[in-house]
Amino acid sequence: MSYEIIDATLLDPVARPLLDALQVEYATRYREFRPDSAASASEELVRYPAELFAPPEGAFIVIVLDGETVGGGAFKRYDATTAELKRIWTRADQRRQGVARRIVTELETRARRQGYRRIYLTTGFRQPEASGLYLNTGYEPLFDRSIAPEIHFRLPFGKDLLEPGRTDSLDDLRQSEPLGQP
Template structure:
């Protein structure tokens, strides 16, 4: 398996966005999947952002992106793991990869939001030591988290 830095519009990202959209529709209801398009693709581009996928042969296993919030803070968005590859540590490794890229870009803090219908994500972020903060995005009932980039980079490997 290889981590590949791509543009949000690249073909490797299509399965991720499709899967994420379907997952949001299932968990939150009709129309919820439209949120995967609420951030311009350019926000995930260098020099202030990035998008990474984990590819196994021709299969997109996992992915996620980072985008700038301010000079020291980056937001992780579009985190998703293919259901056939879940519970194998890919989300933790993807967060570590994204945090490493963010650190290279000069950021010090990782911030993210997730929804109430994603208990696996809530447990993951809490388990990794993310601190719950006030919701900052447009999503109603979202849980927001923040963590020092060095702490993400040093999470135990599973």
């Protein structure tokens, strides 16, 4: 199996399977918490203009296997020294094979190359696989882990790209209160 990594934009046809699948995934996972989960998922995916995920301040990659989009992700500028990961996704039949880890690693490399010192992200409380991925790739939880995840709703994480494992450089990203439903 040979994965091809493509630098793309959200508007490229190769991105469409990723965005369509993310919409279904978000709507399905949060259906019982949002009566309008399909509309909410759709709104989330168009919340940011595509150009935010393009160099020099962002990036968007797609992973292709045998001509099919099987994963991808993006980042955009969060602040002058911080990139924010968004839209990390792996097709269901490719999960637990290192694809998501590869996506995160590729995005971190691009972020460092573009001058970012750290990464910030949020994931939903109904996405334990994503939380596990971030913990296993050196991300620091920026929320009170003693509070039930559903109280937070969105779970923020951060990572110092120049000194992985350093956490004091993330202090200004820490949330003082749970990130409840928007």
